[in-house]
Amino acid sequence: MWLLFALLSAVFAALTSILAKIGIEGVNSNLATAIRTVVVVLMAWGMVFLTHAQGGVAAISRKSWLFLILSGLATGASWLCYYRALQLGKASQVAPIDKLSVVITLVLAFVFLREEVTAKSLAGCVLICAGTLLMVL
Incomplete structure (x- = not known):
């Protein structure tokens, strides 16, 4: 099952690049990243509530909180850099480097x-x- 999700991840990542390149035209890359992030947050919390996983928040350890927060910061930095690179370069060159x-x-x-x-x-x-x-x- 992991292979199916990994392949779907690749398809959606590819769509992300193409859709972002089209959508970022004439938009500040940081603003575009913020808009994308809001959509991702809404989707993620929607899945949490849809699957009734919200009760697990209290059971998360301090170590897990720390590393999840650090991962989130790394993701944010990656997205900000990626959108700026897409704005400045070709998607066909930015995506392989990414x-x-x-x-x-x-x-x-x-x-x-x-x-x-x-x-x-x-x-x-x-x-x-x-x-x-x-x-x-």
Whole structure:
């Protein structure tokens, strides 16, 4: 089931880039990011209430709160930078560079989460980097 959600995530991320590039024309990138964020917040809380998950808020540990907040700050910084890059550049160049986050995530997972480094994951990182360079040059 995770594969289905991962594929849907990729489709929606692709739509995000295209829709944002069209919608950001003539709009300040920070304002556009704020509008997008409000929509995401409403959707996320809508799902929380739809699935009756709101009762779980009290059970969240301090550590989880800290890291969820830090993750939110990282997401906000990413979105602000992404929208500005989309405003200044071509979506076909911005999106592949943004996807270098996959490589950075793998490196951080190896370092901080002690996930296993395999020949397959290293080869994937090299191919993603090579593909990104090929697409943007």
